[in-house]
Amino acid sequence: MKFNLKIWRQKNNKDKGGFKDYVLDGVSKDMSFLEMIDILNEQLTEKNEDPVHFDHDCREGICGSCSMYINGRPHGPLREVATCQLHMRSFSDGETIVIEPFRSKGFPVIKDLAVDRGAFDRIIQAGGYISVNTGGTPDANEIPISKTVADEAFNSATCIACGACVAACKNSSAMLFVGAKISQLALLPQGKVERKERAQKMVAQMDAEGFGACTNTGACSIECPKGITFSNIARMNREYLSAEVTSEK
Amino acid sequence: MFYKSSKCNFEAFNLNPINLNKNMSWLADTLTSSIGRKLIMSLTGLFLIVFLVVHLSGNFQLLANDGGESFNAYTKFMTTNPLIATISYGLYFFILLHIIMSIVLYRRNRSARPITYKKYDGSANSSWASRNMGILGTVILIFLVIHLRNFWYEMKFGSLPLDEFGNKDLYLIVSQAFSDVWYVALYVVCMIGLAFHLSHGFASAFASLGVSHNKYTPFIKKFGIAFAIIIPLGFAAIPVIMFINSLG
Numbered sequence: 369m370k371f372n373l374k375i376w377r378q379k380n381n382k383d384k385g386g387f388k389d390y391v392l393d394g395v396s397k398d399m400s401f402l403e404m405i406d407i408l409n410e411q412l413t414e415k416n417e418d419p420v421h422f423d424h425d426c427r428e429g430i431c432g433s434c435s436m437y438i439n440g441r442p443h444g445p446l447r448e449v450a451t452c453q454l455h456m457r458s459f460s461d462g463e464t465i466v467i468e469p470f471r472s473k474g475f476p477v478i479k480d481l482a483v484d485r486g487a488f489d490r491i492i493q494a495g496g497y498i499s500v501n502t503g504g505t506p507d508a509n510e511i512p513i514s515k516t517v518a519d520e521a522f523n524s525a526t527c528i529a530c531g532a533c534v535a536a537c538k539n540s541s542a543m544l545f546v547g548a549k550i551s552q553l554a555l556l557p558q559g560k561v562e563r564k565e566r567a568q569k570m571v572a573q574m575d576a577e578g579f580g581a582c583t584n585t586g587a588c589s590i591e592c593p594k595g596i597t598f599s600n601i602a603r604m605n606r607e608y609l610s611a612e613v614t615s616e617k
Numbered sequence: 618m619f620y621k622s623s624k625c626n627f628e629a630f631n632l633n634p635i636n637l638n639k640n641m642s643w644l645a646d647t648l649t650s651s652i653g654r655k656l657i658m659s660l661t662g663l664f665l666i667v668f669l670v671v672h673l674s675g676n677f678q679l680l681a682n683d684g685g686e687s688f689n690a691y692t693k694f695m696t697t698n699p700l701i702a703t704i705s706y707g708l709y710f711f712i713l714l715h716i717i718m719s720i721v722l723y724r725r726n727r728s729a730r731p732i733t734y735k736k737y738d739g740s741a742n743s744s745w746a747s748r749n750m751g752i753l754g755t756v757i758l759i760f761l762v763i764h765l766r767n768f769w770y771e772m773k774f775g776s777l778p779l780d781e782f783g784n785k786d787l788y789l790i791v792s793q794a795f796s797d798v799w800y801v802a803l804y805v806v807c808m809i810g811l812a813f814h815l816s817h818g819f820a821s822a823f824a825s826l827g828v829s830h831n832k833y834t835p836f837i838k839k840f841g842i843a844f845a846i847i848i849p850l851g852f853a854a855i856p857v858i859m860f861i862n863s864l865g
């Protein structure tokens with residue numbers, strides 16, 4: 369297969385950056401999107417040019433490192449698929465593919481397609497944990513929780529923090545990520561103890577990082593490679609607003 | 618060893634001490650947070666939705682075919698009853714708040730993405746109305762200004778002729794306006810804007826309030842779509858019918 373690639377190149381955070389066109393031939397339809405970029409990078413290296421920088425690690429859809437905004441959508445055209453699991457057969461021969469970094473004030477570009485998603489770490493540091501004593505490893509069957517609620521918490525917990533929700537949102541809002549992280553703990557008995565303070569702190573940090581507010585377009589959930597449901601945002605609103613009204617601080 | 622590592626973790630959590638109290642009061646903090654602003658958007662929006670129902674039921678008296686008698690009596694009641702007058706101040710306030718907050722949110726949301734995408738495929742993941750609430754709101758705002766100037770201002774401050782019962786003859790002004798095809802066309806176009814604003818806004822307001830439930834959310838979504846069609850259709854039908862009547 370042959371592709372015309374339009375890739376965002378930016379030397380560093382200070383550089384203005386711009387698009388560069390590449391023509392890549394001889395791509396197998398069974399290559400993953402990242403493997404396709406690997407081929408391009410090999411060719412660039414041979415020509416003594418700077419290879420395209422991008423984030424990746426597991427390449428099996430579980431770490432959330434890969435990002436890339438492909439043809440107007442984070443992680444490309446498929447549903448519930450991360451860029452590393454996207455294959456070139458999803459594109460047509462001769463297609464022009466525009467590849468941009470995830471764009472957000474909260475995700476400054478490090479180089480080319482690699483962005484700094486440290487804002488998500490700081491939001492987790494603000495309250496995405498349980499610090500009360502919960503004892504030793506309990507017998508799983510001892511925790512009083514229904515299957516439905518456990519499944520709901522699990523859905524939220526499958527978030528890999530890739531940032532596609534932010535990239536997809538027209539407001540660059542991080543609410544699906546924060547909603548999932550608040551939900552996964554708020555739903556479980558161990559997490560309920562600190563639920564109010566957690567919601568307050570994580571939302572405060574989210575706002576401090578400069579992310580936008582939610583317009584409930586639902587784009588985040590559609591583009592999420594893990595299919596995190598939109599109801600996580602409503603739950604966060606509920607957790608946050610009731611925490612603000614009922615907490616002691 | 619264990620103690621040390623857990624202590625390290627504890628310190629890591631405090632790398633970013635969160636100042637939960639930015640403002641003078643917790644309430645100000647809440648209402649200036651991203652979620653608090655959406656709460657204001659949603660509550661004012663829902664208030665405006667209730668107002669639309671009341672307004673439309675009043676407007677239907679324009680079709681009473683009694684030369685404006687019941688409509689003029691109704692408008693007199695609406696402008697002189699003290700309870701209604703108090704509520705109308707609430708209405709002015711809420712609509713202003715809705716507009717101001719939409720500007721605040723718009724600016725914040727714009728600044729959250731300083732560099733925009735070259736290629737953006739929004740239709741792949743969201744409805745057109747949800748992506749254009751600001752434009753749709755602006756259509757409603759333009760309509761409101763014209764509408765208030767022509768009818769509300771005339772009723773409150775203009776010198777209207779009196780009808781045979783001694784009430785201000787707003788019916789006359791309205792029926793004159795609705796015999797102008799351009800005015801009717803403008804009215805209908807703006808109601809289409811309102812329909813799209815509501816098609817997203819109705820259900821969205823509940824999500825902002827934190828309502829998400831397996832039993833109720835599907836109903837709220839369906840009801841919202843029905844509401845977004847029926848109410849603007851009702852508003853638009855009145856000038857169209859009065860225009861047709863004015864021809865004969």
Ligand code: HEM
Pocket residue numbers: 582583584655656658659660661662663665666669715716719722723750751753754755757758814817818819821822823825826
């Ligand atoms: C009768 C008139 C109106 C009604 C019934 C109405 C209703 C609503 C409702 C229910 C929402 C959803 C709130 C939420 O998502 O929580 C909304 C959102 C919105 N409205 Fe209105 N609205 C009206 C007029 C206006 C006007 C005049 C403007 C602006 C000039 C406006 C701008 C907006 C914007 C920008 C949003 C989306 C805010 C966001 O989520 O980012 N609306 N409206």
Ligand code: FES
Pocket residue numbers: 423424425426427428429430431432433434450451452453
């Ligand atoms: S590289 Fe790990 S999820 Fe894509």
